Amino acid sequence: MDLATISFTLLFLLVLFMGGTVWIGVSLFLVGLGGFMFFTDLPYGSILSTGLWNNTSGSAMLALPMFVWMGEILFRSNISQNLFKGLTPWMDAIPGRLLHVNIFACSLFAAVSGSSAATTATVGKITVPELDKRGYRRSMAVGSLAGAGTLGFMIPPSMMMLVYGIIGDVSIGKLFIAGFIPGFLIAGLFSAYIVVRCLMDPTIAPAQAEGYTWKQRVAAIPQIAPVALMVIGVLGSLYKGWATPTEAGVVGVAASLIFSVATRSMNPATFKATLMGTVKTTCMIMLIVVGASYLSVVVGYLGITRKLTLFVTSMGLSKYTLIFILTLLYLILGCLVDGFSMIVMTTPIVLPMVTAVGFDPVWFGIYLIIMIELAQVTPPVGFNLFVISSLNNDDVLVIAKAAMPFFLLMCLSTIIITVFPKIVLFLPAMMVK
Template sequence: MSAEVILATTVLGTLFLLLASGVWVGVTLVVVGFVALFFFTPAPTGSLLATTIWDSSWGWALTALPLFIWMGEILFRSRLSEDMFKGLAPWLGWLPGRLLHVNILGCGVMAAVSGSSSVTCATIGRMSMPELRKRGYHEGMAIGTLAGSGTLGLLIPPSIMMIVYGITAQVSIGRLFIAGFLPGFMMIGLFMAYTAGWALLNPTKVPPADMRMTFGEKIWNARRLIPVILLIVTVLGSIYGGVATPTEAAVMGVVGALVLAAVTGSLSWETFKDSLLGAVRTSCMIGLILVGAAFVTMAMAFTGLPATMANWVNGLGLTPYGLILLLTLLYIVLGCFLDGVSMIVLTAPVVLPMVTAQQIDPLWFGIYIVLVVEMAQITPPVGFNLYVLQSLTGRDIWTVTKSTAPFFALLCVGVLLITLFPDIVTILPRQMTNG
């Protein structure tokens, strides 16, 4: 048995043993890196660990992460979800599927606020599910539109997952945010087109439209939603226009969210404290994973395993399309057992050299990997959105999973489209650079 096989077996065995034992992902990554360095290289393990922890925890790009999380936590505790349903519903009654589209567009708006899939799904679902049930909408489609659209929290900027990938792969976070726009709108379009098509084929499963409103009444119902939209446009527009860095835009987002919460009367000492502590908890969790991932990446570089794996894949004679297909299958399987952040940081040390060897654009690959991680959010048994919906609806996990299957297929279509037409991802960042 070759040394590379022994190394790979030891690393994977340690990884799965610790994860199965319930050890935190960040701690697991540090232990895996320590085992690889200590037993398979002559490198000074202790000093490398200390240096890596310091180097991976002080970067300026990291400051955007807790700030965007805090912005989402503030708005999550406001009346945003209630305002969103009342504001969007009157404008969508004419579409086939009617208020089912509130789930899709509501999740799209919330995704631009929270940057988190599970928060997006829970926030919109908490308000929309009771309303859709009361009006007699098909429960399976209500669950499916919510689960599928909830994944947009990872794709539509500002996305926590994009920040994690950008830090891990050393790709500009601002360019990743811009690259996520068109794929995000594309997925919203696919979800809405499928929902409209389903409604046209099943007219008896869609209740009649609510009472019609005048244009003025629609504007009045949307009055609280308009400031949130303006906040999102300001934050992301400042990045796109080159006026602010992602960190500076995140500061603007936090200040704007606090002002909106105060104006709407939902800002109190309790909500301020809860939002701050919620942001700290999430940021610390992701920070620990990033530190562990940096140490594993460094350890793998010392062992030479990523280069060996890249050479092995290259020896298979795969085309870039073949590699993408192989990686898609790998991430779908991993999504059955790991959350999105863990998937990215665990696979980056091995996958990125393969991607680079095939001359695949790391920026494009970042959006691709976010899309396949979105699939993991609705893949049993560890799809977080499935459990959020199970708690919201009281249905068993199989019923929820069955309702989300068409939207999983639409995410696969999304991956196929950006693979065949990569300009969907790269055209906006390229224009920003040329401009």
């Protein structure tokens, strides 16, 4: 059987299993097993056991449950409520006023949680009801939340970056540092859009500001301080080289526990809930990673990756044409599967192609994170849409429509980092020096 037929068969089986609501990790494992059994004579059992150990025993993977646990603790504490109260006086003088709290709160929370879902849920359960009560337009409130909630994947630390770094054998520390400027670039675009829209249509936000004084703004700083200190502790220890990504995760967990106890939002029942949530999320991610690694091994043994890379390079496509094609493919894929699956299914195949045309693996990791962010707000699988819907009982398609301007701004950010890759690579280069 020729290689094209084998590739089509594996792809057909993957679509069949996933379309039949089989768990994604199990689907990946079954397709990999079928590839070994029918198209090779390799000892698939030994390869599976080796892959299980190699992909779950490394120190880099230990960072994953740490950042998941940190997000769980923050989600169940009242730190997010204090963050909203602390940011409110500072946003009052900007056009759009409290709509910017969505952007800034998500940016700060993303810098300590590492999870888009945790960021969206934690910030959304506070901001959307408050914005409704104060008369802000609902579509802008939920749209900005859906867009800004995706920053949990971009602003380090990020679970998606961890998984990509492990799958693609790329420095996790460099990925974390590389995501900092693009993350705040996207946040800046979101805030700029809100300012422009509110200047063009003043009915989006209430007509009168609440008139906070500078004394009230300064008095609100202690409510922002816990999150700010956690950002400094986690990212500062990482950037200064005092801690590895795994150790930085432990720093974050310790800080989140201290602050949750200090704010009296931690009790035995809550602590147990954070542990159970961490175990469930980590096991789900591990299953997908192991299944994808098993499939990627058979794809490598069959020569599919090498043949595809040679085919693409022989076409003489420019690097920008290749990225344009990949963007279209990722947008389609993002409508069908979640972000973790996008990484583990495509990285072993796509990464050799993009590096062959001259893109840096660290840059591609940030590009891929933006593609995953876009997938978070595109139906029918846009996870942020479901998170917001569960919080406020809004229709998913209505939320998706409200998030469309922020979707387009993330597309714009993709163009910007593609044309100016140093936006991504500047800080990692400084790290090397």
